[in-house]
Amino acid sequence: MTDYVVKTTDLSKKYKNNLVVNNLNLNIKRGKIYGFIGENGAGKSTTLRMLTGLSKPTSGKINLFGFDSENKISNIRKRIGALIESPAFYPNMSAYENLEACRIQKGIPGKKCTKKVLEFVDLSNCGKKKLKNFSMGMKQKLGLAIALIGNPELLILDEPVNGLDPIGIVQMREKLKKLNKDKNMTIIISSHILGELYQLASCFGIIHRGKLVEELTLKALNKKCRRSLNIKVDNIQKTAVILERKLNTTNFTVLPDKTIALYDYIDNPGKVSSILSKENITIEQILATGENLENYFINLVGGLK
Structure with missing residues (x-):
């Protein structure tokens, strides 16, 4: 069994003279929640459409569950559930219908799974209410239900929290975590709400103008975005000893620019400053730093042309 559910090699999509996806190389491991990040028009939806077979690549390769031949991939896609853009609904029918x-269209036997999925997305009590009278949030839940029918191994979601209120967003997050944990379901999810994506995903792919800028795990992201007190002093060696003896911490590192990054006492810089001053250390700068996913994304793509 391959470790990778999705791999793409130089995947590209061109509309007329517009290269929307440019030599994209995704690497998504089984059992991961992959946060797909990019601005509007970056190529996220186009990429997801190619993975699901809704759009044909101009060039490059798609490998799903270890298979990359066109004939096998067509059949393999039965193992994928997807919510991309606005799914096609029947407005005069209920959620159950x-x-x-x-x-029936997918050829999935038994009606029990229909009731089970509706219960999972909290739509089992809608009765005969017609879809045209649903709120945007209810439609999003039904879209998730349609993606989940057939118990897919890979779930692909494009902006699934659109139209959900704060409570609905939290509920969606918890449901996706449960699917991932209980069924080891691999999930690819794009969202503009990066703070929410940070709480959900275990790895990330950042796309900018059709190109993959970076892939990284949550652990690597946290390391890059780690909060710290950055301290510039006149005597690094003496300061290190003071931090260990007076503040009882070894949780610091010396950065290339000779700044000490202290990962403790972030919310109490006054204590650090006071202790160092008493020990005759000249503090040139003491500054709390660190990024969240949103800031990291903005800083990463902000300098790119």
Whole structure:
């Protein structure tokens, strides 16, 4: 069994003279929640459409579950559930009827799975209410239900929290975490709400103007965005000894520019400053630093042309 559910090699998509996706190389491991990040028009939806077979690549290769031949991939896509853009609903039918129509269309046997999925997305009590009378949030939940019918191994979601209120967003997050944990379901999710994505994803792919800028794990992101007190002093060696003896911490490192990054006492710089001053250390600068995913993304792509 391959470790990678999705791999792409130089995947590209061109519309007329516009190169929307440019030599994209994704690497998504089984059982991961992959946060796909990029501005509007960066190529996220186009990439997801190519993975699901809704759009044909101009060039490059797609490998799904270890297979990359066109004939096998077509069949392999039965193992994928997807919510991309606005799914096609029947406006005069109920949630149950819409989901039943989808189940029959996909050739999935048994009605029990329909009720089970509706319960999972909290739409089992809608009764005969027609979809045209649903809120945007309810439609998003039904879209998730349609993606989940058939118990897919890979779930691809494009902006799944659009239209959800804060409570709905939290509920969606917890449901996706449960699917990932209980079923080892691999999930690819794009979202403009980067703070929410940070709480959900275990790895990230950042795309900018069709190109993959970076892939990194949550652990690597946290290391890059780690909060610290950055301290510039006149005597690094003496300061290191004071931090260990007076503040009882070895949780610091000396950066290339000779700044000490202290990962403790971030919310109490006054204590650090006071102790160092008493020990006759000249403090040139003491500054709390660190980034969240949103700031990291902005800083990463901000300097790119």
